[in-house]
Amino acid sequence: MTSLVDEFRAAARQAGAGADDADLDAAGEYLLSRWAEPQRHYHTVAHLSAVLDVVGRYAELAPHPERVLLAAWMHDAVYDPRALGDANERDSAEFAGGLLATLGVPDEVASDVARLVGLTAGHATGDDDPDGELLCDADLAILASDDEAxxxxxxxxxxxxxxxxxxxxxxxxxxxxxxxxxxxTIYRLEPLRAQWESKARANLERELSG
Structure with a gap:
């Protein structure tokens, strides 16, 4: 867990956070506590770690990878399976903007991270949004996993x-x-689409017909 908190602190620093290390670490620990809530079975620290891993491996595809990393941390920070529609994503986006503001992240950056979080509601991005594409692709990486996973x-x-x-x-x-x-396309970024698209579609179609 400590290494994840270190990663959060590093991403926040790169995004311009002015808070001291203790406050950044406390925020990282608080986020991890949210990801460990008892109502979660998939949207857990393991999912967070998997998304962060994909973002880290393909960071060169995004102009602002630190924003994508922060959005990954925040994208399911609010998760209530009983919520309706895209309430979780909207609440997570609002939460992201507020938390980053308290950590001294510049307003423009905090707003963009919140925007990225909101994209995970429908995983639909604009024509020129590689940051959003990387976040959405990372969030959906599980769809291309092997049969057991x-x-x-x-x-x-x-x-x-x-x-x-x-x-x-x-x-x-x-x-x-x-x-x-x-x-x-399920995956927007070409390297990820080439690797994952066909397997993800096969998994989804098999589940739908099951």
Whole structure:
């Protein structure tokens, strides 16, 4: 966990945070506590770490990788499986802007990180937004995983929605899968699209037909 806090502090510093190290570390620890909340089964520290790993590996594809890293930290900071629509993403974006402001991150940067967080609601980016594309691609990387990991992912999502009856969950999940399959491409950045697109679509189509 300590290494993750170090990574958060480094990204915040690169984004212009003026807070001292103790405050940055406290913010990182607080974020990790949110990612460890009991209602989470997929949207956990493991998911955060996986997204951060993808962003780190492909940082050269984004003009502001430190903003993408901070957005990764914040993108599910608020997560309530009972929330409606894109409330979690909207609340996470608002949370991101507020937290970064308290850490002395410049307003323009904090606003852009909040914007990036909001993109994860529908994973639809603009024509010229490589920062947003990297965040969304990293968030959806799980979709291109092998059969065992994909099965573990879908099981974890079902546990998060244990309060939803089976028929209603199946209908809602089908809507999510169809929306992803209707995207022009699931992955926007060419290197990631080349590696992951076909496998992700196969996984989604198999789940939808199951």
């Amino acid at each position: 994909y099965a573990a992912y879908t099981a974890a999502i079902r546990r998060e929605y244990a309060h939803v009856p089976d028929d209603a969950f199946k209908d809602g999940r089908a809507q999510v899968l169809k929306a992803l399959l209707e995207l022009p």
